[in-house]
Amino acid sequence: MKINKKIPGRINDLADVLTKLGCERVGEVKHKKTSRKPTMWLLRNQDFFCDKSMTSICNEYWLPTDEATYGPIWNMSQGDISMVNNKLKELEAYEEFLEVSPGEDPEEDFETIRRTRKKEGNS
Numbered sequence: 304m305k306i307n308k309k310i311p312g313r314i315n316d317l318a319d320v321l322t323k324l325g326c327e328r329v330g331e332v333k334h335k336k337t338s339r340k341p342t343m344w345l346l347r348n349q350d351f352f353c354d355k356s357m358t359s360i361c362n363e364y365w366l367p368t369d370e371a372t373y374g375p376i377w378n379m380s381q382g383d384i385s386m387v388n389n390k391l392k393e394l395e396a397y398e399e400f401l402e403v404s405p406g407e408d409p410e411e412d413f414e415t416i417r418r419t420r421k422k423e424g425n426s
Contacts, residue, residue, distance in 0.1 A: 314342075321344050321346075324346075326344045326345060326346050327344065327345040327349050328342070328343075328344055329342075329343035329344060329345060329357055329360060329361075330342065330343065330357065331343075332357045332358060332360065332361040333358060333361070334361055334362060334377065335358070335362050336362075336377060336378040336379060336383065337376070337377055337378050339377075341361065341365075343357070343360055343361055343365065345360075348394060348397065348398065351394060351397050352364075363386065363387060363390045364387065364390050364391065364394065365387065366379075366384065366387050366388075404420075407419070
């Protein structure tokens with residue numbers, strides 16, 4: 304933290320806070336383009352990532368927070384960025400799937416919910 308953003312504190316302080324917030328530590332993962340090993344955390348949607356490899360989480364679903372570093376530091380081409388953005392759309396679809404509308408019963412079978420959603424969408 305101090306090196307990159309000049310923020311006082313220890314990395315363990317950040318880890319403690321993320322853990323208390325319910326985040327899940329993935330660990331250090333090799334970024335294929337640069338061979339750097341950022342420490343990855345899952346802030347939400349942990350179930351979505353349970354069947355993904357640590358490497359795919361880093362290389363297919365993650366973008367650096369600072370867009371200015373995409374090319375110079377992380378060696379990401381426009382194609383790489385587009386691929387990640389497409390994967391993030393897949394994640395958004397997963398989040399939408401999990402959303403429960405106020406009128407839907409979460410115990411109801413999904414096929415019935417789908418039919419109801421289609422009817423409401425066509426009305």
